[in-house]
Amino acid sequence: MLYKKLEKAKNVVNAKTVEEFDFWLATIPISIQNNITISLVAKRLNAKITEAKALLEYAEKEKILESHYIVVCPNHKCKAVINNNVS
DSSP states (O other): OOSGGGGGGGGTSOHHHHHHHHHHHHHOOGGGTTOOOHHHHHHHHTOOHHHHHHHHHHHHHTTSSOOOOOEEOOOTTTOOEEOOOOO
């Protein structure tokens, strides 16, 4: 385990999925480090959405990851991200 704090996540999700998540987090490309989603984790680990959500929530609780939310325009043609980081 590269992230020792994830060891206890084996009580929440099966051990194999936790090991795969641990390795994936340690080797994730820089280009997607700021855009980790539940669906991405589920797809990469071939896991259920509920397992991916539990892993991400656990990682946030243990301060391995932190959550950020974005607002996206609901217009299917637009999909612009509304940025609140105004200088």
